[in-house]
Amino acid sequence: EDIVVSDVHLDEQQARVTIRRVQDRPGIAAEVFTAVAEGGVMVDMIVQNVGHDELTDLSFTVPRVDLERCLLLVRELISDWPGATLSYDGEMALLTVMGIGLRSHTGVGERMFRALSDAGVNVQLVNTSEIRFGVVVARTDAAKAHQALLAAFGLQA
Amino acid sequence: EDIVVSDVHLDEQQARVTIRRVQDRPGIAAEVFTAVAEGGVMVDMIVQNVGHDELTDLSFTVPRVDLERCLLLVRELISDWPGATLSYDGEMALLTVMGIGLRSHTGVGERMFRALSDAGVNVQLVNTSEIRFGVVVARTDAAKAHQALLAAFGLQA
Ligand SMILES: C[C@@H](O)[C@H](N)C(=O)O
Numbered sequence: 001e002d003i004v005v006s007d008v009h010l011d012e013q014q015a016r017v018t019i020r021r022v023q024d025r026p027g028i029a030a031e032v033f034t035a036v037a038e039g040g041v042m043v044d045m046i047v048q049n050v051g052h053d054e055l056t057d058l059s060f061t062v063p064r065v066d067l068e069r070c071l072l073l074v075r076e077l078i079s080d081w082p083g084a085t086l087s088y089d090g091e092m093a094l095l096t097v098m099g100i101g102l103r104s105h106t107g108v109g110e111r112m113f114r115a116l117s118d119a120g121v122n123v124q125l126v127n128t129s130e131i132r133f134g135v136v137v138a139r140t141d142a143a144k145a146h147q148a149l150l151a152a153f154g155l156q157a
Numbered sequence: 158e159d160i161v162v163s164d165v166h167l168d169e170q171q172a173r174v175t176i177r178r179v180q181d182r183p184g185i186a187a188e189v190f191t192a193v194a195e196g197g198v199m200v201d202m203i204v205q206n207v208g209h210d211e212l213t214d215l216s217f218t219v220p221r222v223d224l225e226r227c228l229l230l231v232r233e234l235i236s237d238w239p240g241a242t243l244s245y246d247g248e249m250a251l252l253t254v255m256g257i258g259l260r261s262h263t264g265v266g267e268r269m270f271r272a273l274s275d276a277g278v279n280v281q282l283v284n285t286s287e288i289r290f291g292v293v294v295a296r297t298d299a300a301k302a303h304q305a306l307l308a309a310f311g312l313q314a
Pocket residue numbers: 022023024025026027028029030048056058274278279280281
């Protein structure tokens with residue numbers, strides 16, 4: 001049996017920024033990430049789900065130490081965007097399941113979500129690809145979630 | 158200067174499924190992806206943004222040829238989920254910018270979004286990590302978006 005999942009990484013150094021109800025039209029993402037980059041804040045993960053009523057929410061993560069500066073930049077940018085609101089979470093944790101063929105090997109995603117569910121951990125954001133499953137959980141759940149995933153994938157010491 | 162972006166891949170073989178207004182509590186993602194997996198449908202990408210009012214939306218992509226079967230599975234699953242609705246898009250295209258240090262090398266994200274914006278392409282979903290930026294666009298924009306990104310990253314023949 002292939003060793004599909006090679007590692008589960010816990011990152012507690014990030015914070016989430018969400019701009020809710022942005023216009024879902026060309027140019028918005030470019031404006032946001034240009035402003036953040038020009039402010040010297042590095043973006044790690046971006047998550048945007050499908051919009052409706054021509055609006056969508058745009059979330060991204062930055063180093064926790066840069067959260068306040070990032071919020072200043074974004075607040076300035078969206079100050080004249082009708083209906084857009086800013087929210088953030090300085091108490092998040094990012095768990096990353098890494099490996100190969102995560103999609104094509106059945107059961108990895110289900111096992112991850114089942115392990116988190118069994119541990120009572122709520123999944124706040126999800127961002128996956130074939131080689132990397134990312135889930136955001138509350139920092140208060142981080143250790144428990146990390147242990148649950150390590151155990152689920154047989155990576156415990 | 159490092160060659161940071163190595164490839165821009167276009168995938169027109171996927172379809173998107175979105176369950177709107179699912180309960181944002183432990184166990185929901187596990188139920189969805191267990192049901193889909195048990196139905197023999199392979200999931201490629203999962204995107205979930207942060208919830209509000211204890212609800213969130215859950216999107217994922219599957220091979221276009223499996224869309225109808227997937228919708229049957231999900232409809233059955235959510236039939237007694239109060240307020241949850243199912244939507245889908247059989248006409249999406251997934252563009253993936255691949256490379257190394259996409260986050261730590263400044264400008265890659267901004268360049269991608271600016272190129273798509275300049276081409277008039279709307280970004281429907283975003284799913285990124287340090288080694289892979291994924292954006293979903295309309296299939297009618299696929300060729301134009303692919304060309305714009307190849308050009309933006311100097312990968313044109
Ligand atoms: C929301 C944002 O991604 C927008 N759809 C854009 O294309 O820039």
